[in-house]
Amino acid sequence: xxxxxxxxxxxxxxxxxxxxxxxxxxxxxxxxxxxxxxxxxxxxxxxxxxxxxxxxxxxxxxxxxxxxxxxxxxxxxxxxxxxxxxxxxxxxxxxxxxxxxxxxxxxxxxxxxxxxxxxxxxxxxxxxxxxxxxxxxxxxxxxxxxxxxxxxxxxxxxxxxxxxxxxxxxxxxxxxxxxxxxxxxxxxxxxxxxxxxxxxxxxxxxxxxxxxxxxxxxxxxxxxxxxxxxxx
Numbered sequence: 348x349x350x351x352x353x354x355x356x357x358x359x360x361x362x363x364x365x366x367x368x369x370x371x372x373x374x375x376x377x378x379x380x381x382x383x384x385x386x387x388x389x390x391x392x393x394x395x396x397x398x399x400x401x402x403x404x405x406x407x408x409x410x411x412x413x414x415x416x417x418x419x420x421x422x423x424x425x426x427x428x429x430x431x432x433x434x435x436x437x438x439x440x441x442x443x444x445x446x447x448x449x450x451x452x453x454x455x456x457x458x459x460x461x462x463x464x465x466x467x468x469x470x471x472x473x474x475x476x477x478x479x480x481x482x483x484x485x486x487x488x489x490x491x492x493x494x495x496x497x498x499x500x501x502x503x504x505x506x507x508x509x510x511x512x513x514x515x516x517x518x519x520x521x522x523x524x525x526x527x528x529x530x531x532x533x534x535x536x537x538x539x540x541x542x543x544x545x546x547x548x549x550x551x552x553x554x555x556x557x558x559x560x561x562x563x564x565x566x567x568x569x570x571x572x573x574x575x576x577x578x579x
Contacts, residue, residue: 348423348512351413351442353430353481354450355474357460359492360427361529361540362547363450365521366503367425368528372515374421377530379409384432393535401531410438413445423512430481431474439484446510447487449478451574454567459554470563475570482574489578497549509579520545 350367354360361377368375382402385395392398403409417424426445433439457473470476482489488509494502499519507514525533525541533541556564 348510349413349417349445350423350425350448350510351428351445351485351487352425352448352450353428353478353487354452355431355457355478356429356472356536357457358450358452359495359546360429360450361537362543363495364425364427364528365526365540366518366546368526369517369519369521370423370515371517372422373425374418374423375425375427375526375528376418377427377528378429378432378532379403379413379426380406380428380432380437381530381532383409383437384429384434387434387436394532397531406434406437410441413441429474430478431471433477433481439481442481442485445485447481447485448506448510449482449487449489449574450492451489451571451578452492453553454564454571455553455556456550458556458560458564458567468560468563470566473563473567475567479570479573482577489574491575491578493550494578496546499546505579 352360352363364375364377367373379402382399382404383406384390385392386399386404387406403412413426454473454475458468461468461473488506490502490506500516503518504514521544523542523544525537529537
């Protein structure tokens with residue numbers, strides 16, 4: 348089985364990659380189109396030059412690798428994708444043969460978390476619109492990160508059942524300090540997850556946003572609601 352898990356940033360996506368990486372039957376891949384996205388857009392993300400230099404920047408080659416042999420001789424492959432990385436000219440045909448999962452997080456939490464790492468955040472940066480576009484193209488199973496954090500075992504078991512995969516309790520924990528499949532950008536973005544050994548508990552009340560951050564959240568909310576309506 349090849350899984351393409353789609354989300355936006357600050358969305359429990361790395362924890363989910365670690366969860367699947369804890370299974371002995373899975374290889375994982377961290378945001379394979381990130382370098383191509385940065386090269387083609389010119390967006391000044393943190394560590395931009397290092398990312399382009401260290402990861403494959405040709406989207407057609409990345410797409411071919413997504414369709415290729417599963418690494419490490421594993422039976423299954425989990426690919427962590429940011430929906431916003433899939434520019435219109437990038438190949439998507441490879442996703443048609445994948446089991447597609449769409450990971451959600453309330454936009455108020457995404458905006459608050461992402462805004463702590465970057466300034467001048469726009470709708471294109473947080474990826475809700477692009478995630479709906481991907482969902483319309485490839486379909487798949489929708490799961491909300493809030494449900495995972497509230498009840499990891501029950502929600503992951505439900506997710507595995509929905510995609511025809513046997514649940515493995517190994518998915519509930521991982522080793523502290525990161526994973527060999529982390530992208531080079533991990534040093535900037537993954538500080539908290541590298542200190543963890545499992546899913547954090549349920550989140551508290553939604554953050555209270557003001558000004559541009561509140562407007563950004565309101566603009567993203569309809570996209571979130573569109574996908575939330577399909578969650579397992």
